[in-house]
Amino acid sequence: MNYWLVKTEPEKYAWSDLQRDGQTTWDGVRNFQARNNLQQMKEGDPVLYYHSVSEKAIIGVAKVSKEAYPDPTADDPRWVAVTLVPEQAFAKPVTLDQIKKDERLQNIALLRQSRLSVMPLKPEEFDLLLSLGQ
Template sequence: MRFWLLKSEPDVFGYADLARAGREPWNGVRNYQARNFLRQMTAGDLCLFYHSGTRPPGVAGVAQVVRAAYPDNLQFDPASSYADPRATPEAPRWSMVDVAPLLALPRLITLDELRTLPAWAASPLLARGSRLSVLPVDRAQVQSVLQAAGTTLPALDEPAAPAL
């Protein structure tokens, strides 16, 4: 299991929207580094759902990848603002994953609060000008967010599988 942070503006698509939908594609990512992170995701990976572009920004919930990366359908739709005229079904340029809600946090863990958590000290999220919408995080970062929120996730209490 790997861990990720997914950013979304809550007035466009927030954690409550994901909870209502039950499952949703994470599409529209148009940054190559973020796309490459999407391509590394596998079913079962956990994602911190981060509300950006709002005051205050912060982690609102935990989602789970339920379908590994596949071609983003919006790149082929000429009516979409995410269309890419250079993409073809034979040679797609952009990917998406499907995610499902796992746990709504009892309260938002704000960016300012993340800055106080030792596990987040070296996170690119905290760097000035960090704009990636998909970032890898680690187990300790996820656990620190859950602890700050006063909740747990049983799957994280199990020991990590050894790296191969």
């Protein structure tokens, strides 16, 4: 099993939208590294859902329900999408400031590659972030 973090602007597609819809196609990714990460996602992989820009916080946990398939918003077949379903909302958001201040998270991709929209997490990073959100 792999662990992931995806970033979205809450004004475009918030956690509440995912909960309301029950699933979403994670499409529109046009960064090669993020695309490669989408291609590595497997059904059942847990995904932390991060609100970028205005909130800068992890809001909940989703799960990959459908592995990489052609992105319906792209004309180029090299771009892919996955389907995500909501699993659980965090009891309290885990903010970017909290993450930056936690010595155990100093090597997390969110801090090292802040512009990347789809990134892997180590199991221990995922577990720690999950515990911070409970």
